[in-house]
Amino acid sequence: MGVTFGKESASRRIVPGGTVSDGPERLLDGSAILTRLQAAVNWGRKYSFFLYPFVTACCGMEFMSVAGPKYDLDRFGAALPRFSPRQADLLMVVGTISHKQAPILVKVYNQMTEPKWVFAFGVCAVSGGFYNNYSVVQGIDTLIPVDVYVPGCPPRPEMVLDGLLKLQEKVAKERWSDWPRGAAPVTPMLKKQE
Amino acid sequence: METNVTIKKLSNRFPGAIIETHSHRGDDTAVVKKESILEICTFLRDDEALLYNFMMDLTVVDYLGREPRFEVVYHLFSLRHNRRVRIKARVSEADAIIDSIVPVWVGANWFEREAFDMYGITFKGHPEMRRILLYEGFEGHPLRKDYPIKKRQPLIGPIN
Numbered sequence: 001m002g003v004t005f006g007k008e009s010a011s012r013r014i015v016p017g018g019t020v021s022d023g024p025e026r027l028l029d030g031s032a033i034l035t036r037l038q039a040a041v042n043w044g045r046k047y048s049f050f051l052y053p054f055v056t057a058c059c060g061m062e063f064m065s066v067a068g069p070k071y072d073l074d075r076f077g078a079a080l081p082r083f084s085p086r087q088a089d090l091l092m093v094v095g096t097i098s099h100k101q102a103p104i105l106v107k108v109y110n111q112m113t114e115p116k117w118v119f120a121f122g123v124c125a126v127s128g129g130f131y132n133n134y135s136v137v138q139g140i141d142t143l144i145p146v147d148v149y150v151p152g153c154p155p156r157p158e159m160v161l162d163g164l165l166k167l168q169e170k171v172a173k174e175r176w177s178d179w180p181r182g183a184a185p186v187t188p189m190l191k192k193q194e
Numbered sequence: 195m196e197t198n199v200t201i202k203k204l205s206n207r208f209p210g211a212i213i214e215t216h217s218h219r220g221d222d223t224a225v226v227k228k229e230s231i232l233e234i235c236t237f238l239r240d241d242e243a244l245l246y247n248f249m250m251d252l253t254v255v256d257y258l259g260r261e262p263r264f265e266v267v268y269h270l271f272s273l274r275h276n277r278r279v280r281i282k283a284r285v286s287e288a289d290a291i292i293d294s295i296v297p298v299w300v301g302a303n304w305f306e307r308e309a310f311d312m313y314g315i316t317f318k319g320h321p322e323m324r325r326i327l328l329y330e331g332f333e334g335h336p337l338r339k340d341y342p343i344k345k346r347q348p349l350i351g352p353i354n
C-alpha cells in the first residue's frame with residue numbers, strides 16, 4: 001500500500017511568491033512538515049509536564065482546585081502528579097518554605113532529572129510574602145532557579161493557568177544549550193553545613 | 195467551691211517563696227521565687243487537697259525593659275478537683291536559668307525545649323536541653339522582643 005495523495009493536493013499549482021503556502025513544505029506539495037528538531041522536542045515537552053507537587057501550606061487547596069476537574073490542568077498536558085522527583089520535570093513549589101525545609105527542597109530539586117522547570121506558586125514561594133520573619137525563606141529563588149512566578153495569596157486558578165501557559169511559551173523558546181542547568185547554586189553551602 | 199484554696203495552701207507552706215498572689219474570678223495566680231519552683235511544683239502535684247496532675251502549658255513572657263526581664267508561666271490543672279492555677283517565676287536576663295520541672299511532670303519536656311528555643315531560658319536538669327523547632331546553627335532566640343525583625347540566618351544562601 002503506497003501513500004496516495006488527494007487529487008486536489010497533487011494537482012495544486014505552485015506559484016512562486018504565491019500565497020497558497022508560505023513555508024518550505026510547499027515544495028514537497030503539502031506532504032511533509034519541516035521543522036527544527038529542537039522546536040519539535042520543545043513542542044513535545046511543553047505539552048507533557050509531569051508535576052512534582054511540593055505542597056507545604058494553604059496554597060495547596062488552590063492547587064487541588066486547579067488540578068481538579070473544574071479548572072483542569074490536564075487541558076494543558078500537565079495532569080499527572082509524580083510523587084517521586086526522579087519521574088517529574090516540573091517542580092510545583094506550593095506554599096510557605098521554612099528555613100528548616102529549605103535543604104529538603106534543594107534536595108528534591110537536585111534529584112529531578114533534566115530538563116526540569118520550577119513553578120513558584122503563591123506569594124510565599126515567590127518572595128516569602130507577609131512572612132517576613134525568622135523562619136521563612138524569602139523567596140525560593142534564593143535556593144533554586146525559578147521559571148515562573150505566580151503571586152497571590154493564594155493565586156486564583158486562572159492565574160495559575162496563565163502561569164502555566166507562560167511556562168509553555170518559555171519552553172517553546174528554549175535551546176539545547178540551556179541544558180543541563182546543574183545542581184542548585186546553594187548545594188555546596190548546604191553540604192558544608194552537614 | 196472555695197476558689198483560692200491553692201493560694202492559701204501555698205502561702206502557708208512556702209511563706210518565704212511566694213512573692214505575690216491574686217485570684218480574679220476564680221483564676222488563681224501565684225508569683226513565686228524561681229529557686230523554689232521545683233519544690234512548689236512537687237507540692238502542688240502531691241498534696242491530697244490539690245493534686246495538680248496535669249501540666250497544661252508552660253511558656254515564657256518577655257517584659258523587655260523590666261527587671262527581671264522574663265516570666266516563666268506554668269498552667270496547671272487538677273483533674274481530680276477540677277481546679278486550675280497559674281504559677282509564674284521571674285527570671286533575669288543575666289541569669290536566664292531555672293530548674294526544670296520534667297522530674298515532676300514529664301510532659302513538660304517539649305514545652306521547656308520550646309521555651310529554650312524561642313526565649314533562651316535554660317532549664318537546669320532537663321534531660322535534653324536543645325532546640326526543638328528551629329535547627330541547629332540558628333543564632334539567637336526569635337521570640338525575644340529585641341530579636342531584630344529583619345535578621346536573616348546563615349543556613350540559606352548567598353542572597354538571603
Ligand code: SF4
Nearest residue numbers: 058059122123124153
Ligand atoms: S501565599 Fe497565602 S495561601 Fe499561599 S501558602 Fe502563602 S499564606 Fe498560604
